Amino acid sequence: MNAPDHKQLEKQRLEANKLEKRLCRLAGQAIADFNMIESGDRVMVCLSGGKDSYGLLDVLLKLRARAPVDFEIVAVNLDQKHPGYPAHVLPEYLKSLGIPFRIVEQDTYSVVKRLIPEGKTMCSLCSRLRRGVLYRLAGELGATRIALGHHRDDILETFFLNLFFGGKLKAMPPKLGSDDGRHVVIRPLAYVKESDLARYAEVRAFPIIPCDLCGSQDHLQRKQVKQLLRLWEKEFPGRVETVFNSLQRVVPSHLLDRQLFDFPAVAAGGGATAEGDKVFDIEDFYSTATFPLRDAVELK
């Protein structure tokens, strides 16, 4: 294969520059929209060695350098003692960045192996154990925020998993209180596409640690949902964005959850209400759909 010529290199440089700007803009927007980070916060960035958490740390460091708010970053990694885990990779990387970090060694791998029968998915127990260690660590470090590298596609996958298999209209929050009530967990990459993070990891040559060291397989249902989203991206450009946008425009009065909306209190009041149903009108999906019309809801 021939070496890339000057023009190609320049094009790659411009694309990489655009990608970095897009990631920073989207993360900055999510941080602002959900008030994720405030002045004086100490943000504990959880690194797994995967592309998403490397991207998260990189983007947060860039944002901090130019943000009007002053906040601290401390990177952490939990070495769960998976056989073959290259324990030197993250410390070396973090040292090269010159930022504060903490590596915690805790053999959750053996615990999971002992408790989960062979062939069963280990992820749920593994992540619960990991969460406990990280919360403890956040307390020790005085972290006011715990930042995780989940992105837009994680949020959508969780949404569809809940919809298809869990019977709930529920995704993954961009900001939430930890279950012990002591910390605030944030997901600054909530607006960022996974494919952008994958590309960014290539561009920045992050020293990725493979995520299949534990030998656990992705859950079958999650795989199915991933495939579905990938197919939609390919066949119906814009559909995934439309679904994601819909998570930000919820109309509780038009769902059926009695906890969210006081249906018994609905009464004729003599005036128009903004969300009042135009009962006999047909919803105009055509003007708002960003995916091909042939695939929009058939209006008869």
Ligand code: SF4
């Ligand atoms: S893939 Fe492995 S390391 Fe990751 S959560 Fe599942 S069991 Fe744990």
